[in-house]
Every structure is written in structure tokens, then in C-alpha cells.
Amino acid sequence: MADNDHRDAQGRELPGRRWRGVLRRVVPLLLIALLIGSLGALLYTASNASRDHGRALAEQQRSFEIIALARGFEARTARAEVTLARYVISLDPDTGRLFQDQWRGAANQLRALHYATRGSGWQRGNVEALRHAFEQRGKTLSEIGLRTTYDQKMAALAKFHQAGKSRDLQRITALLDRVIQAENARLRERSLAVSLAGDRTEWVGRTWRLFGLVLLVCVLFAAWFANVAFTERRNARRQAELETERADRMEAAVRARTAELSDAYERLKRESGERAAAEDNLRQMQKMDAIGQLTGGIAHDFNNMLAVVVGGLELAKRKLRLKPEEAARHLDNAMEGAGRAAALTRRLLAFARSEPLLPAAVDPDALLSGMADLIDRTIGDQIIVIFRQEAQGWCIFVDQHQMENAILNLCVNARDAMDGRGRLTLTTGRAVLSAGEIGECAAGDYVVMTVADNGCGMTPDVLARVFEPFFTTKPVGKGTGLGLSQIFGLVRQSEGEIRIESEPGKGSSVQLYLPRSMLNADDAAPDAGAFARAPVEQPPTRILVVEDDPRVLNQTMAALSELGHLPIACDHPAKAARLLAHNGDIGLIISDVLMPDMTGPEMIRALPPAFQHLPVLFVTGYAGDSNERADFQDHAVLRKPYTLAALGQALGAVLSGSRRPGTAAAAE
Structure with missing residues (x-):
């Protein structure tokens, strides 16, 4: 009877009943499909959230590492420059080697920073610019170290003082700040990504619980899926907690390191201030010492010359009427004293680079050959003079008269160092120098003129002061101390360099490096x-x-x-x-x-x-x-x-x- 309620008079099934049957068959399939789709979507979302979370944490860790490397590089560079300052002041070779080790360590730190940022396009330009500035800074500091190694302490101190204000140091600091600021900005973005990934993971959990309540029909499947999801979520949370704890430890380490760097920077500023004060005091002492030496030396020499002039004029005045020949002799003596005073003035001006030279192309071999008799008469017969002329046609562009005086002064110094007996060797030669190989010489061809003796030699203390005006080790009245300082001024005016090698008991060797002239001596301008x-x-x-x-x-x-x-x-x-x-x-x-x-x-x-x-x-x-x-x-x-x-x-x-x-x- 009930069945008939669902059929018409011809026994056909009623349309409403037919649609309800279709719905009963389709709805479960739709629910299953919805469940499967929902579960798949939930599973995919959870996987993406975990992967994004892990990637964000990894990127965050990389930012911390880059910041730590940048801070470490800055600290190593600062320590290296402090060590170089100690080396320039103390001239201790161990301190110089320590500076080289620390600078190489800074270079290794920079390479590590470059490797760490290889995948960061926004940092590549900063790190490349930092590497270039670091190389330029390395050249400047190496030049300071080289000057210090060759006992040019004052030049090294001046160079180091200039390097402290150079644009390379400012650029390195600015680039480091730019790298760190960029990573801090990136770190904030990555921290936000970690937070968003955590929020997405939490949303997945809430969605899962909601589906567990709604789709209670699939308890077993839902229970299995819930267990899997719960396990993954628990592991992700545990991993997130571990990463968070690690990030906290790293942040604490960065803060501690930053505090150490700040303390080191403050100490460096204090040491820089103390060094600047010491340099000012040193310059003042040297200035007063030089003024004292200059005043005493000039007063001594000019008083002697004025005594000759005044005495000659007074005697000539007395003898003018009765003995004109004797008066003329006294006048000649006065003129000679005045000429010596003028010559001393020219020597002082040449040392100060104010006296203009009259340069011409000179053959150094011919120059030494022409001076042979003069050198023999000057240094005496007890000294053996050896000439080695190997310039082979290379000429120099110098004032010939000044160069002859310089060679003669070196021979006289060698005679005094050998106490009138020994062997004097005068050599000319060729040299091809690279830039900075010898002092401040530019790259090119040079003629080397050497005056060597086997005399008493010089101690390092004396060798460090030989170019100071009026500094001499000779007794009073034997010399004015202007010889080597005059030669130094002449060589520098001729764009050359002078180097002295000497050891106590082994003699001395003075080497004059003068640029080669493309002119020949025959082509020189008339005198x-x-x-x-x-x-x-x-x-x-x-x-x-x-x-x-x-x-x-x-x-x-x-x-x-x-x-x-x-x-x-x-x-x-x-x-x-x-x-x-x-x-x-x-x-x-x-x-x-x-x-x-x-x-x-x-x-x-x-x-x-x-x-x-x-x-x-x-x-x-x-x-x-x-x-x-x-x-x-x-x-x-x-x-x-x-x-x-x-x-x-x-x-x-x-x-x-x-x-x-x-x-x-x-x-x-």
C-alpha cells in the first residue's frame, strides 16, 4: 500500500520519489568528494605553511649570519689598523707581521661575507664595492708598512695620519653600515614571514578541528587524518620553537658582539686621540730641535765668514795708503769670505728646494772620469780609488756643477769615515724600476751612481738622521752637517731618490737613483x-x-x-x-x-x-x-x-x- 503511494495508476514511479533517490545516491558521493577535496586542500595548505615557515626561518638565520660576518670583518679591520699604528710607532717587526696576519684575516672574513651573500642580488653591489674599497685601503696601509720597514718613520706617520681621514676608510664604514642596514630590513621582512607562516599553521589547525566536528561520519578516516595532521603540526611547532630559541640565542650573541665592537671602537677613538696628541708633541719637539740646529749652524758659519769679510776690510782700510798691494790682498780675502757666504746661502736654498737648478744632459761616466784628478787631490794618496763605469751611454738630466759638488761631498765623507786610509769605489750602472720600488721613484729607466767605502760605517741611530740639516758626527769645526742634506735636496729636485746602506765596521754605500734622460750629452743646451x-x-x-x-x-x-x-x-x-x-x-x-x-x-x-x-x-x-x-x-x-x-x-x-x-x- 505504501509502495503504491510512490507510483501512479499505471504503476510508474512518481517524479518526486525518483529525485529523492537520486539525491540519496548523489549526496553521499558529493559529501565524500567534498571531504576528500577539503582534506586535500587542508593537507596542501598545511604543507605549504610548513615549507614557507621553514624557508622563512632559514632566510632569517642567513641574515643573522651575514650581519655577524659584517661585524666580524669590521672588528678585524679595526684591530689590524690599530696594530699598524703600533708598528709605525714602535718599528717592532713582530708587530708588523701581526698586522699582516690580522689584515689577511680581515680579507678571509670579507670572502666569507661575499660567499654568504652570493644569492642575495640586493647585496652583491654593496659587497663588491666593499671589496674594492678594502683593496684600496690595503694598498694605502701596505705603503705605510713599507715606509715603516724602510725606516721612514716620519713619512709613515704622516701617511698614517692622512689615511685616518681618507675616503677609503669612510667608504668601508659606510658600505658596512649599508650591508647591515639592508640585512636588518630583510630580517624584518623575514620575521614577518615567520609570523605569517605561524598564523597560517594555526589556521590550518582550527580548520581541521572544525572539519572533525562537522564530518563526524568519517570518524576513522578523520581520526587517522587528524593524527597525521596533529603529528605534523606538533613537529612543526617544535621545530618553530627550536628555531625561535636558536634565533634568540643568535640575537643575544649579536647584541654581545655589538657591545664588544662598540667598546673596541671607543678604545680606538681614545687611542687615536692619544696618538694625535703624541704626534703633535713630536712635531713640536722636532720643530724646536730643527730651529735650534739651523740657528746654531748658520750663526757659526756666517760668523766665521763675516769675520773674514770684516777683518779683511779693516786691514785693507789700514794698508790702503801705505801698502796698496797688501790692501788688495786683504780685499781679495774679504771677497772670498763674501763668496763663501753666498755659496752657503745657495746650499741652504738648494736643500729647501728654492734654488733653481740649471740642468742639462750629462754622461755620468764622463762626469766621473772628469772628476778623477779632483777626487785624488781631495782625498789623498792613502786611499785607493776604483772607478766602475757601466752606464754605457745612458745620460741624466742634472745640474753638472751641483752633481760634481754632491759626488765630491760623498767622497770627502768616505775619506773621513776611513780615517784617510782604505778603498773608495765609485760606480755607475743601469736600473729599471717599477713604481714605488725605490722610495717614491716612478716606473722607468734610472742611472745608479754609487759611492762605497770600507770605513767605520754608521749605527742605525745615525743612519736615521743623516739627512737632517746641520746634523754631523764630525768634531766642531770639521763640518757643518749640510753635505748630505744638500745632496738629498739636489736628488729630489732632479726627481730621483737616494738610499744609504751601512753597518758599523763594514763601511757605507750611498746610491743615487736619477731618471734616465733621452737627450744625449752632445745635444745639451750651451752653458x-x-x-x-x-x-x-x-x-x-x-x-x-x-x-x-x-x-x-x-x-x-x-x-x-x-x-x-x-x-x-x-x-x-x-x-x-x-x-x-x-x-x-x-x-x-x-x-x-x-x-x-x-x-x-x-x-x-x-x-x-x-x-x-x-x-x-x-x-x-x-x-x-x-x-x-x-x-x-x-x-x-x-x-x-x-x-x-x-x-x-x-x-x-x-x-x-x-x-x-x-x-x-x-x-x-
């Missing part, structure tokens, strides 16, 4: 001094003499009158234009350089255009004027003190239209 000595006859000329010192003005007026010219005195540069306007026949202007209110060149430039064509001869005793040729507008320059003949030659050269540079200076 400017010979031109100056040539007689120049000129008719009497009216000359305007501008000089603020009345004694020098009177002397110049008398000298010009003696030479047959007609001088007009001008005691102030402001009066020159008026005197020129009132004396239209003036054919030459002689002017001092340093005067009140305006200099000589300023006065010439301020003259009216009507007088700009007049030839000019500047007369000066200031060393720096000879190097300021741009201010002289190519006018001739005569250096004080000068002789009457030198003044005549300079006037002849100017009035004849010859304004070659160096002509007037050579007239001295």
Missing part, C-alpha cells in the same frame, strides 16, 4: 754661465733704479755709474711713474721685488701703457722669487748678492734684447 761671462758692450744708458733700502740704492747707483751708465734714484715704487714721465730718455728699469705697499712686478704692471715697452731687470735676494716667473712676465732676474761684473753682464743681456730664462741668474 748659460758661459753666455753670462761673455763681454757685452753697451753705450751709456739712463736707468731708473727702484729700491726702498737706501744703502742698497746708493750701492746700486755707484755700481751703475762705475759701469758708465746714468742712474736715477727712486726710493719708493709709487714714484716710478712720475720719474718716468719727467725723464723721457730712460731706457731701462732696475727694480727690487719686495718693497713697501707694492712689489716690483705689481709696479711694472701698474705703469701707464706708454712705459710698458721699457726693458726691466728685477733684482732680488728672496729665494722664492726665482720660482715665480709668471709674475715677472718673462723679464730678467738678477739674484743678490752679485758682483760688479755680474751686474754688467746682466745689463748687457737685457739691453741687447736677450731674455733667456736663467741668464741673469747665471750671471752671479
